[in-house]
Amino acid sequence: QWQLVESGGGLVQPGGSLRLSCAASGFTFSSSVMTWVRQAPGKGLEWVSDINSGGGMTWYADSVKGRSTISRDNAKNTLYLQMNSLKPEDTAVYYCAKKLEGFYSGSYYFEVYDYWGQGTQVTVSS
Numbered sequence: 001q002w003q004l005v006e007s008g009g010g011l012v013q014p015g016g017s018l019r020l021s022c023a024a025s026g027f028t029f030s031s032s033v034m035t036w037v038r039q040a041p042g043k044g045l046e047w048v049s050d051i052n053s054g055g056g057m058t059w060y061a062d063s064v065k066g067r068s069t070i071s072r073d074n075a076k077n078t079l080y081l082q083m084n085s086l087k088p089e090d091t092a093v094y095y096c097a098k099k100l101e102g103f104y105s106g107s108y109y110f111e112v113y114d115y116w117g118q119g120t121q122v123t124v125s126s
Contacts, residue, residue: 002026002115004096009120016086016124022079022096022117030074033099035113036081038092038122046092047111049081050099064090086124093119 008020020036036048049070050059058070069082079096097113104110 002098004098004115004117006094006096006117006120009094009122011123011125012086013126014087014124017082017084018086018122020081020083020094020096020120020122022081024077024079024096024098027098027115029072029077034070034072034079035097035099035111036070036079036094037097037113038090038094039119040089040092043092048094050111051079083122086122088124091122091124093121095119 003025005023006020008018010018012018031053033050033052035050037045038048039045046061048061048064049068051070051072055072060068067083067085071080072078083090096117098115100112100114102109102111
């Protein structure tokens with residue numbers, strides 16, 4: 001039975017930092033492309049970052065680029081997201097997910113995920 005469990009969220013002041021973790025089990029984590037997505041209050045899902053199976057390739061949304069670092073420890077079956085210089089607009093529930101596939105439709109790129117965690121709340125507020 002697969003499982004993804006996020007942790008590390010909380011309340012932080014603007015400019016602060018948090019490191020989110022996602023513990024994986026029940027599937028071959030080391031062969032999986034992993035993703036962080038988030039959902040702000042009243043908004044849809046927003047892709048945040050991807051990391052390839054070996055950890056050597058990463059991709060970021062413009063909204064977090066330069067402020068966040070995705071990483072993984074395949075020996076520990078754990079995915080991370082280090083977030084620095086946090087802003088109020090980073091407030092959201094953050095989910096880790098296992099990417100199944102990605103494809104283009106016209107000029108748009110879509111990702112499909114087959115496993116999701118339950119999410120961890122990040123609130124950036126003074």
